[in-house]
Amino acid sequence: MTDSTIESAKRAAAIQAVSEHFDPSATHVGIGSGTTIVYVVEAIKEASTNPHIRFVPTGYQSRQVIVQAGLTPIAFDSLSEDVMLDIAFDGADEVDEELNCIKGGGACLFQEKLVAERARKFVCVADYRKNQSRLLTNWPTIPIEVAPISVPTVLHSLRALGSPNPKLRTTLLAKSGPLKTDQDFFIIDAPFSTLLTTSDVSSGKGKGDGSDKTWEVNKLSRAIKELTGVLEVGIFSGLNGTQAEALRSQDKVNMNTITGGQKPVAVYFGMQDGSVQVRTAEAS
């Protein structure tokens, strides 16, 4: 596989995702982070002449991409409480067959989760390397954003949860040291055994509660999030925006629905042969 095959795959997936989900009459659109989102913004720029759309970035790089495309950014915390984003687009590091995602490979995950949960529809765009049936198949670790002072404690707790060798992520620069996120926090990358899906647990393939060091996606996400010092976990799981909205409209508000959905309603994978494979919530 060449770099140009991967880049063409990302571009093809972005073009199709935007043509099938971007509505030029939208008012608020979330824009994720990473290398794939650049192609999404290019495709949106092509498709839209509406100057009234406000684009909500998920961090510094994301805001730069919006501004460089000549689009208008608006800070997440300047949105009034009742405003939902019409849609959010983002990349992913790995996606399983139930559309659970690992994100944070580029150190953005906290703002990405805020934006995904605020969107009526969250759509992911990725290349073929990210397309797996279970999480932690090809992508090796769960990225976790933590308060700097908590690093030793969180590393210790992650080992207790079954992660063999969690590591503080460092910069690749000559001046070495921990990598800082947009919140000035640190990232820990924690490996675990390949994660079970909810259907694996319901069909008796394992308990997924970590008792034998094997975890189901949602259970692991919750267990890590509960550790003091953890700001956010790079697992996007649970409900998608459509499911969360349906429950909210029936007044079935609980801890899973009050914050909105984290999972995408659709993932577009650019393939090696130039085609695009689409995985949707209905099919999962």
Ligand SMILES: O=C[C@H](O)[C@H](O)[C@H](O)COP(=O)(O)O
């Ligand atoms: O931290 C970065 C984000 O979660 C990205 O969306 C993710 O890492 C995918 O990035 P890329 O599109 O560069 O593969």
